[in-house]
Amino acid sequence: MAKKIIxxxxxxxxxxxxxxxxxxxxxxxxxxxxxxxxxxxxxxxxAPPKALRWxxxxxxxxxxxxxxxxxxxxxxxxVSLALTLLCSAFAAYPLSRFKFRLRGFxxxxxxxxxxxxxxxxxxxxxxxxxxxxxxxxxxxLIGPYVAFNIPMSAFILTGFMxxxxxxxxxxxxxxxxxxxxxxxxxxxxxxxxxxxxLAIYNSAIMWNExxxxxxxxxxxxxxxxxxxxxxxxxxxxxxxxxxxxVLVLSALPVILAFIAGQxxxxxxxxxxxxxx
Amino acid sequence: MRGKxxxxxxxxxxEVNRVAILFMLPAFFFIAVFIAYPIADSMxxxxxxxxxxxxxxxxxxxxxxxxxxxxxxxxxxxALNNLKIVGLSIAIQLPVGIGLGYLLDSTGRKLNALxxxxxxxxxxxxxxxxxxxxxxxxxxxxxxxxxxxxxxKTTIDLLGDPGRAxxxxxxVICWQFTPFYMVYFLAGLSSMDTDIYEASLIDGATRGxxxxxxxxxxxxxxxxxxxxxxLVGSLKYFDLIYVMTGGGPNLCxxxxxxxxxxxxxxxxxxxAFTMNEMGYGSAIAMGMFxxxxxxxxxxxxxxxxxERA
Numbered sequence: 001m002a003k004k005i006i007x008x009x010x011x012x013x014x015x016x017x018x019x020x021x022x023x024x025x026x027x028x029x030x031x032x033x034x035x036x037x038x039x040x041x042x043x044x045x046x047a048p049p050k051a052l053r054w055x056x057x058x059x060x061x062x063x064x065x066x067x068x069x070x071x072x073x074x075x076x077x078x079v080s081l082a083l084t085l086l087c088s089a090f091a092a093y094p095l096s097r098f099k100f101r102l103r104g105f106x107x108x109x110x111x112x113x114x115x116x117x118x119x120x121x122x123x124x125x126x127x128x129x130x131x132x133x134x135x136x137x138x139x140x141l142i143g144p145y146v147a148f149n150i151p152m153s154a155f156i157l158t159g160f161m162x163x164x165x166x167x168x169x170x171x172x173x174x175x176x177x178x179x180x181x182x183x184x185x186x187x188x189x190x191x192x193x194x195x196x197x198l199a200i201y202n203s204a205i206m207w208n209e210x211x212x213x214x215x216x217x218x219x220x221x222x223x224x225x226x227x228x229x230x231x232x233x234x235x236x237x238x239x240x241x242x243x244x245x246v247l248v249l250s251a252l253p254v255i256l257a258f259i260a261g262q263x264x265x266x267x268x269x270x271x272x273x274x275x276x
Numbered sequence: 277m278r279g280k281x282x283x284x285x286x287x288x289x290x291e292v293n294r295v296a297i298l299f300m301l302p303a304f305f306f307i308a309v310f311i312a313y314p315i316a317d318s319m320x321x322x323x324x325x326x327x328x329x330x331x332x333x334x335x336x337x338x339x340x341x342x343x344x345x346x347x348x349x350x351x352x353x354x355a356l357n358n359l360k361i362v363g364l365s366i367a368i369q370l371p372v373g374i375g376l377g378y379l380l381d382s383t384g385r386k387l388n389a390l391x392x393x394x395x396x397x398x399x400x401x402x403x404x405x406x407x408x409x410x411x412x413x414x415x416x417x418x419x420x421x422x423x424x425x426x427x428x429k430t431t432i433d434l435l436g437d438p439g440r441a442x443x444x445x446x447x448v449i450c451w452q453f454t455p456f457y458m459v460y461f462l463a464g465l466s467s468m469d470t471d472i473y474e475a476s477l478i479d480g481a482t483r484g485x486x487x488x489x490x491x492x493x494x495x496x497x498x499x500x501x502x503x504x505x506x507l508v509g510s511l512k513y514f515d516l517i518y519v520m521t522g523g524g525p526n527l528c529x530x531x532x533x534x535x536x537x538x539x540x541x542x543x544x545x546x547x548a549f550t551m552n553e554m555g556y557g558s559a560i561a562m563g564m565f566x567x568x569x570x571x572x573x574x575x576x577x578x579x580x581x582x583e584r585a
Contacts, residue, residue, distance in 0.1 A: 007484075015379060015390070018372070021451065022394050025412055028419060046422060083306075091303035094296035101293050106300055113307055115572045117512030119541040120565040121314035123321065123548050123558050127328070128314070147310030150303050179295045208401030210515040211541075215549060226403045230519070233407055240411055247404045254399045259392055266463050 033057070033245040040241055056245040060232075066249065068221065069228035076138050076224055077206045080145035084202055085195050088150050092157035092191075093183050097169065110158075113151030118144070118211060126215050140216040141224070145206050153198045160194035161187060193264070200261045204254050225250050315565065321558035328554040341559035350534040351560060353527075354543045355567060361446055361539075362510040368450045370502055373457025374495070378487065380458070381465040391462075398455040406519025409448045410435070435520065438527040438536035445520055445537050449513070457502055464498035465491070500579045507575055511568045514541035540564040 032040055033056055034049035043050070060066050094100060095107060125144055129135040164187060172182040210226045217223050220231065229246055236242040258265070322341050326334035345351055380391050397405070412419045415431040424431045434444035472494070476486045492499075517523060523535035523542045535542075544564060548557025 011379065014375060015387075018376060019390065019393060022397055022455070024419065025408055025451070026396055028412055029408055040417075046419070087302040087306060090299045090301075094299045098292050098296050100289075100296040103296075106304075109304075109307065112569075113311055115508050115569060116311060116315070117508075117541065117564060117568050119512060119514060119544055120318055120561045120568075121311060122545070123554055123561060124314035124317035125310060126549075127317075127554075143306065144310050147306040150306055154303060179291075180298075183299070204399060208403075210401065210403055210518075214518075215545075226401045229401070229403050229407060240417070243407060243411075247400075247408060251396075251400045251404055255396060258395060258399055262392065262395075266459055266466065 029244045029247055032241050033248050035241045037239055037241060056242055057249070059242070060245050060249060065220070066228070066246070069223060069225045072138055072223065073207060073225040076141050076145065077203050080142045080149070080206055081199060081203050083142070083146045084149045084153055085198060087146065088153035088157050088198070089188060089191060089195065090183075091150070091154040092161050093187055095154070096158045096161035097166070097187075110151050110154050113148075114155065118148055122211065122215055125212070129216050135216060136218045136222055138217075138222060138224075141209075141212055144212045144216075145209065149202050149205065153202060156198060157191060157194055160191055164190050193267075196261070197264050197267065200257060200265050204257070207254055318558045318561045318565070321555055322562050324555045326554045327552040328548070329552075334555065337555070341556050344556065345559045345563050349529055349532040350538060351540070351543060351563065353529060353534050354538040354540045357442060357537065358511050358513065358539050360442065361449060361513060362507050364443075364446050365449060365453065365506050365510045366503055369454045369457050369506060370499065372450075372454050373502070374461050374492075374499070376454070376458040377461030377465055378491065380462050394458060395455045397452050398459075400452075402452070402515035403519050405448065405452055406516045410520055413444060436525055438525050441521055441525055441536045445517060448516060448520070449510075452516070453506075453509070457506070460502055460505075461495065461498060464495055468494060503579065504572065504576060508568065508572050511571065512541060512564075513539055514545070517542050518545070540567070 324334035
């Protein structure tokens with residue numbers, strides 16, 4: 001019994017320590033976003049704010065171009081996400097359900113696509129975007145975002161579609177349904193749960209993407225949220241509370257999306273986690 | 277029409293091939309244009325000296341950039357830094373991730389609120405995390421000032437000290453990515469059959485025995501995948517370092533000045549986009565490509581090989 005208590009308290013300690021580690025920077029961020037500069041210097045960074053001061057939030061939201069950046073990010077994420085999911089579902093259909101020539105080769109390309117570091121492509125993609133005239137526009141980001149998120153998505157959707165019973169297709173074929181129709185009428189609707197998981201997962205990645213956005217856009221009006229944070233940092237260099245406010249606001253959408261979709265996210269990961 | 281009529285089976289397989297290629301086409305368009313072509317183009321560009329401006333033509337210099345790369349202390353030091361991140365990431369993130377995932381799995385929904393809390397670091401962008409920790413690590417205002425007295429010091433400069441900066445950054449990387457492995461292992465654990473637990477209880481196994489003798493072996497494919505993910509991710513690390521340290525502080529190795537936290541990707545970025553050396557930048561990118569693909573192919577082979585044996 002004594003041993004059990006020791007083990008239990010060790011486990012509780014582990015959980016408590018991790019909670020402090022995971023959460024204290026976040027607390028640091030939220031607390032300071034409510035302070036003004038002087039309160040932070042005099043009261044110490046870890047003291048809770050004296051009052052819920054919304055002035056920083058009001059300043060970020062009304063004065064600057066914060067919503068412009070948010071809108072840019074939303075446009076890029078929505079367009080890239082739709083293309084990624086569609087292309088991945090298309091690719092996953094034959095990979096999961098047909099025996100065809102070159103299937104091994106296609107599978108290999110998908111696997112290789114997951115391992116290739118995006119920085120290897122940065123210079124050529126930068127030059128390409130200049131050549132075709134999309135450099136410094138939101139459109140420049142969409143191609144690379146789609147290309148680099150397809151491999152993982154196609155891989156997970158392939159696993160997902162393998163779980164759909166084959167009888168469905170046989171029945172459809174007997175009823176005279178073409179394969180293309182079968183895909184749109186049967187397989188695609190049945191894959192919606194898997195795609196929902198990937199939607200959450202991919203949009204978090206795209207929302208936070210930094211490298212391509214840094215290299216492919218230049219003007220303030222065409223930058224996405226992660227780069228705006230970078231700019232605010234220059235603008236308010238000494239005003240830590242202001243920067244913390246921007247950080248809180250930019251992290252909020254993803255945190256809310258996770259809270260809403262966490263069950264799905266974990267279920268969707270199961271396919272990849274177990275089979276790999 | 278001479279010759280044999282195509283059999284029904286052959287016609288069918290032709291049709292399958294056609295449909296398959298049609299469906300693969302959009303995905304392969306994107307992969308070909310934005311991944312495959314750029315790799316080939318990087319290789320090509322690495323043979324030139326070029327500042328990246330359209331008005332000046334690139335000049336062909338053969339393998340000079342590659343020779344320069346092979347003897348570039350900064351690049352190899354950066355690669356070594358990447359390997360240190362790989363090692364420490366796997367050694368820290370995976371065990372803690374398994375522990376947290378197992379805790380969440382075995383307590384059911386009770387700790388759901390904690391799960392969200394524990395996952396927050398992974399949801400923040402690397403830029404936000406980088407800035408946040410730059411302030412948290414600030415020797416005068418940051419969290420460091422509160423922790424340093426525990427070690428008998430008034431404060432510790434973490435990011436400014438070449439001996440500590442890399443480890444300070446790795447700590448942040450672990451903070452950011454452990455939650456991912458937590459959820460990854462949670463997913464693996466929750467797809468395990470609960471009967472196994474009941475059967476082991478009936479056989480008189482303790483919880484510890486159950487964890488080490490049953491859970492870990494069953495989880496081994498998931499652990500293997502997590503290792504590969506962590507390895508590949510650590511080799512291409514960029515955002516956080518760029519924001520937190522920019523590769524610095526300076527460090528002197530055999531008379532060559534390099535950055536204490538310089539990585540392959542940050543070094544590539546600096547050469548190509550700050551110093552406008554597109555040719556040498558491409559050579560670094562290709563070097564990085566060769567290192568990443570060979571290390572990941574090797575480790576995948578080793579790990580899957582062990583599985584089969």
